[in-house]
Amino acid sequence: MTTLQDLLKDADPLGREAQWTDDQRGAIREAALAALSPAARSPRPGMAMVAIAALALVASVTIGSRVWSHATVDVEAAAIRFDVRLAEERPAEGLRAAAVTASRATIYIPQDVVVSNGDIVEAHAVPGHASTFSVAVTFSAEGAAKLRDATRRHMGRPLAIVVDGKVVVAPVVRATISTSAVIDGDFSEAEAEAIAAGILGR
Amino acid sequence: MHGQSAVSTMAVDVGAGDRTARLAALFDAHHNRLFRLARRLVRTPDEARDLVQETFLKAARSLTSVPHGPRDEEAWLVRVLVNLQRDHWRKIAVRRRSEDRLRREETAPGSDQESALIARTAVWRALDMLHPRRRAIVIMHELEGMTAPAIAALLSISAITVRWHLSRGRRDLTRVLKARMGETK
Known part of the structure; x- marks a missing residue:
């Protein structure tokens, strides 16, 4: 008895046709690569900002006590410790478990x-989604080189964005990160400015 | 304190060279698999190549949305390809149905060879009436030998949904084929 599968196999065009030629393949490859060019010209000149992680996460970021204006910053009280670490999703020697504020997940971070x-040479509040604000940071040349080298070897694994010892978000590295980053959240303008100022130790 | 804040994305700048290398690697790793699927979703090799190109153009525009790792990359690209075909299918479905009706009325079987070709064409054209997602599921299962859980993982849907599409797809194809094969005999 002829089954539907038999009929489909008999009619399958891949069984009778040549696939594509090297020229056809090359043309499609080139067309795709050429389409990257517009992306390199982002609305922010010199900075191709692309989201590496769209994490629909809700974080409880405790920064209320640190909200202040630029004009009245108390250096000692205002500084916010900020660092980026290469994290892992599974425990390993030399790593400690850390809760991610945004997702409540647990990741494992090194010292x-x-x-x-x-x-970081620059940090400032920038408008984010809707009426929210984000924090844009720009790394020094040395910092950018460190981040680029590290993230290149860490594709598909999480980064820990640590603010005052707490992992606030842990995006998975999907592209090499170098000179800048935006921590995009539902911050108020004052909160975002506070974090930016705190990161710079102002 | 201000309580809840949604940390939703992290945006970074990525060098153009990195993007090019990433997209080139994606193409080199997945274009053959995509072409085979595309060819089985459309009528001609040209349409299949167009569909593959559109898929990689979409990847170029959304490169940072493409997850890493061969399986996740493949799943992302396959979903894009099927969705693109779904959009085409919606646009051309009405026109093709009327074309098919005309073609069937004009077709007169000749030699055995011609009859066999017409029969194969009838089988393959029957797939055109399936929604592209259902068609992709039928093809992955019947021709690529994938299990329902594997298809479910690839398309980010449940295995139950896959089995439902398979059941409905087989039923629809059998019904159409019985009618069409009857016409060509």
């Missing part, structure tokens, strides 16, 4: 940091 406050 070593890739970049920290000293590697």
Whole structure:
């Protein structure tokens, strides 16, 4: 008895046709690569900002006591420790478990940091989604090089974004990170400015 | 304190060279698999190549949305390809149905060879009436030998949904084929 599968196999065009030629394949490859060019010209000149993680997460970020204006920053009280570490999803020697504030997941982070406050040359609040604000940070050349080298070897694994010792978010590395990053959250403008100022130790 | 804040994304700048290397690697790793699926979702090799190209153009525009790892990359690309075909299918479904009706009325079987070709064509054209997602599921199962759980993982749907599509797809194809094969005999 002829089954539906038999009929489909007999009619399958892949069984009778040549697939594509090298020229056809090459043309499609080139077309796709050419389509990258517009992305390199982002609305923010010199900075191709692309989201590496769209994590629909809710975090309880305790920064209320640290909200202040730029004009009245108390250096000692205001500084927010910021660092980025290469995390793992599974426990391993030398790593400690840490709760991710945003997702309530547990990741495992090392003692070593890739970049920290000293590697940041600029941080400021930027408009985010809707009426929220985000924190944009720009790394020094040295910091960018460290981050680029580290993330290149860490594809598909999480980064720990640590603010004052708490892992606030742990995006999975999907592309090499280098000179800048935006921590995008439902921050108020004052909260985002506070974090930015705190990261710079102002 | 201000309580809840949603940390939703982290945006970073990525060098153009990195993007090019990533997209090239994606293409090299997955284009053959995508072409085979595309060819079985459309009528001609040209349409299949167009569909593959559109899929990689979408990947180029959304490169940072493409997850890492061969399985996740493949799943992302397959879902994009099937969704693109779904959009095409919606646009051309009405036109093709009327074309098919005309073609069937004009077709007169000749030699055995021609009859066999017409029969094969009738089988393959019967797939056109399936929604692209259902068609993809039928093809993955019947021609690629994938299990329902494997298809479910690839398309990010439940295995129950896959089995439902398989059941409905087989039923619809059998019904159409019985009618069409009857016409070509």
